[in-house]
Amino acid sequence: MIGHPIRRPAPEPGGCRRLGRREFLRAAAVSLAATGLACRATGERPEASAGGLSLYTWAEYQSPENLRRFGDRFGFDVAVDVFESDEALMAKLALTGGGAGYDLIVPSLPYVGQLIARNLLQPLDYGLIPNAVNQDPAIVARRNEQGGDANGTYTVVKNWGATGFVYDTTVVQERLHDWRDFFRAAARPGVSGRVSVLASPADVAGLVFWRDGIDWRTTASDHLDHAERTLVTEIAPYVAAFDSYPAMGLLSGSYVLSQAWNGDARRAIIEAPDRLQWVTGAPAAELFIDTWAILRTAPHPEIAHAWIDYLLQPEASAREIAYIGYDTGVRGAEAHLPQDLPERSLIFLSEEERARLVPGEVNGAQDRLVAIYNRVRAAAALQG
Amino acid sequence: MARQLRRTSLVPAPALPAIVWMAGFFLAPLAIVLVYSFGYKPPLDAGAGPIALDRLSFANYTDALSGAYGSIFRATLETALLATGLCLLVAFPVALVLARLPPRWRGVGLALVIIPFWTSFLLRAFAWRILLSGNGPLSEALLALGALDDPLRVLDTRGAVQLGAVYNYLPLMIFPIFVALERIDPALGDASADLGAPVWRTFVEVTVPLAAPGIAGGLFLVFIPLAGEYVLPAVLGGARGLMAGSLVASQFLEAQNWALGAAQAVVMIGLIVAALAVGSVVWVTTSWLASAWRRRQSGC
Numbered sequence: 265m266i267g268h269p270i271r272r273p274a275p276e277p278g279g280c281r282r283l284g285r286r287e288f289l290r291a292a293a294v295s296l297a298a299t300g301l302a303c304r305a306t307g308e309r310p311e312a313s314a315g316g317l318s319l320y321t322w323a324e325y326q327s328p329e330n331l332r333r334f335g336d337r338f339g340f341d342v343a344v345d346v347f348e349s350d351e352a353l354m355a356k357l358a359l360t361g362g363g364a365g366y367d368l369i370v371p372s373l374p375y376v377g378q379l380i381a382r383n384l385l386q387p388l389d390y391g392l393i394p395n396a397v398n399q400d401p402a403i404v405a406r407r408n409e410q411g412g413d414a415n416g417t418y419t420v421v422k423n424w425g426a427t428g429f430v431y432d433t434t435v436v437q438e439r440l441h442d443w444r445d446f447f448r449a450a451a452r453p454g455v456s457g458r459v460s461v462l463a464s465p466a467d468v469a470g471l472v473f474w475r476d477g478i479d480w481r482t483t484a485s486d487h488l489d490h491a492e493r494t495l496v497t498e499i500a501p502y503v504a505a506f507d508s509y510p511a512m513g514l515l516s517g518s519y520v521l522s523q524a525w526n527g528d529a530r531r532a533i534i535e536a537p538d539r540l541q542w543v544t545g546a547p548a549a550e551l552f553i554d555t556w557a558i559l560r561t562a563p564h565p566e567i568a569h570a571w572i573d574y575l576l577q578p579e580a581s582a583r584e585i586a587y588i589g590y591d592t593g594v595r596g597a598e599a600h601l602p603q604d605l606p607e608r609s610l611i612f613l614s615e616e617e618r619a620r621l622v623p624g625e626v627n628g629a630q631d632r633l634v635a636i637y638n639r640v641r642a643a644a645a646l647q648g
Numbered sequence: 649m650a651r652q653l654r655r656t657s658l659v660p661a662p663a664l665p666a667i668v669w670m671a672g673f674f675l676a677p678l679a680i681v682l683v684y685s686f687g688y689k690p691p692l693d694a695g696a697g698p699i700a701l702d703r704l705s706f707a708n709y710t711d712a713l714s715g716a717y718g719s720i721f722r723a724t725l726e727t728a729l730l731a732t733g734l735c736l737l738v739a740f741p742v743a744l745v746l747a748r749l750p751p752r753w754r755g756v757g758l759a760l761v762i763i764p765f766w767t768s769f770l771l772r773a774f775a776w777r778i779l780l781s782g783n784g785p786l787s788e789a790l791l792a793l794g795a796l797d798d799p800l801r802v803l804d805t806r807g808a809v810q811l812g813a814v815y816n817y818l819p820l821m822i823f824p825i826f827v828a829l830e831r832i833d834p835a836l837g838d839a840s841a842d843l844g845a846p847v848w849r850t851f852v853e854v855t856v857p858l859a860a861p862g863i864a865g866g867l868f869l870v871f872i873p874l875a876g877e878y879v880l881p882a883v884l885g886g887a888r889g890l891m892a893g894s895l896v897a898s899q900f901l902e903a904q905n906w907a908l909g910a911a912q913a914v915v916m917i918g919l920i921v922a923a924l925a926v927g928s929v930v931w932v933t934t935s936w937l938a939s940a941w942r943r944r945q946s947g948c
Contacts, residue, residue: 349901349902351901351903352902355698355901358698359698457801465902465903500887504886504887505886506886516781516782516783516784517781517783518781518782631689631903631905634902634905635903638716638895638898639716641887641895641898642716642717642890642895644887644888644890645720645723645887645888645889645890646720646723647887647888
């Protein structure tokens with residue numbers, strides 16, 4: 265077994281440690297779901313935020329500083345409510361008939377097409393978003409290529425990220441480069457049982473597709489069967505948890521090999537840079553693009569536009585990047601980042617890394633992917 | 649005549665609010681879940697809502713009972729039964745001590761059991777995550793004492809769920825047993841001793857049978873919610889501690905497949921009812937055998 269002493273995580277540079285996205289999310293998701301109060305609790309929000317702006321977004325996904333500054337400018341508090349998955353967002357909008365009193369939502373790009381088809385979004389008025397010119401054409405091109413909202417009629421890119429993995433170099437001695445290495449390392453004694461993968465059906469199946477050179481947007485049943493077989497035999501026996509925010513597990517030594525998104529991986533690596541190593545997925549991996557969209561039923565559409573415009577200013581955008589650890593694709597933002605911002609290479613991936621990334625898609629395979637995911641979870645549970 | 653009516657009336661007026669409440673908020677939703685379990689998930693782009701009921705079938709049940717999911721139901725029952733048993737073993741002595749405390753101290757003892765129960769269930773589950781983690785206080789203490797060579801690795805296992813379950817559900821077992829034990833007249837114990845029964849025999853033949861209703865109540869209170877437990881496996885169980893409750897939750901919250909989730913929920917309710925039925929039969933048979941045995945003993 266492993267005799268390495270597990271080090272305590274060093275305090276985050278720059279002072280106070282904030283509640284990680286993972287702990288927060290878990291607490292929020294579990295408590296809401298467990299008590300079945302998800303609908304009730306947030307259904308009360310419209311009255312609470314009658315005067316201001318109301319965001320429905322992911323936890324720990326916007327700079328509190330920006331929320332405060334923007335609120336001060338208009339003289340109100342920006343209300344933030346969180347969801348833990350795109351599916352949960354879709355469910356909430358379906359259950360509340362498309363409103364729930366929120367102004368802005370943060371769907372991932374693959375879900376935008378559905379939102380538009382269901383007539384839940386309103387077209388953006390670019391006359392109110394002059395800072396839209398600051399958007400990096402490269403990320404806009406990736407957004408357009410994905411096709412969900414090809415001209416940005418309804419969405420503006422909030423930030424983007426990639427799927428890869430983190431490993432603990434004190435346990436995994438040799439260098440890992442790609443998904444093939446990930447699978448091989450997972451089975452090794454000392455690593456087995458300390459592996460985490462994302463709690464996301466498409467990303468778990470993606471492990472196999474990316475490794476084996478299959479387009480991860482596939483709907484072919486032989487591809488999906490192959491993914492299921494491979495995951496049940498080559499991932500399920502070794503996995504400790506399905507965890508979308510593995511930073512805490514990596515730092516506490518519960519995990520030594522974790523599939524992760526770059527920004528969340530960075531949170532862990534900042535605290536243990538000499539021990540944890542990031543690899544952007546190869547030969548292919550997910551490019552996720554999260555977007556700002558204004559609900560058709562938004563109570564404050566003009567302020568919602570102003571918020572989007574505000575975040576497209578380089579200074580405000582830099583605050584977002586520094587806080588969430590993902591690239592916002594706003595030109596000029598990088599120049600406003602703090603000089604000592606650690607692990608920049610995990611925020612701004614290299615050209616070569618970006619070229620490997622493929623945006624996801626919600627298609628006919630969706631239900632099958634969820635079924636595969638649940639079968640892998642069941643298979644993993646039976647190992648113990 | 650009036651007396652006759654009162655006796656035969658099936659719905660006594662004072663119980664009406666409770667009956668209406670249960671029918672509206674328990675039976676009706678249960679019926680909805682049952683109906684949903686025969687529906688199917690409509691295509692995503694239909695925009696029709698989360699469930700379609702125009703074609704009804706048993707397909708969800710076939711899926712819910714198939715290999716991998718079926719084993720999760722079995723594992724769930726095992727976990728719940730084992731944790732309920734452990735709860736009983738730990739709770740009985742505690743309840744016994746509480747019941748035998750002088751009345752002045754009994755309140756203090758009860759408060760010590762109740763006060764942690766005021767803390768959020770979720771927080772108590774999280775506290776175990778900190779305590780049990782590889783670099784947590786327990787692990788470091790055991791390492792320092794030389795009792796462990798490697799950091800503790802209990803988290804994200806079924807064992808961690810079991811531990812969390814015993815801890816979190818303990819008060820639910822202690823209270824009913826305590827109430828039953830407290831009501832036992834101490835004179836009965838004295839009488840048993842006067843008649844020459846050793847302490848263990850008084851315990852087995854007087855205390856335990858009299859506490860039986862409390863034990864049964866505790867078993868129900870712990871087993872039923874525990875079998876549907878969702879928070880503990882999510883917080884402490886990782887990939888290994890998955891329980892049926894998490895499967896149902898993921899169908900509703902992640903997959904948006906209400907039909908399959910409903911079928912899984914119905915299967916789970918069925919299993920819990922079956923387990924309780926088997927348990928009740930065992931209970932009744934055991935008590936019948938025990939009393940038969942006692943009768944024969946006293947007959948000798």
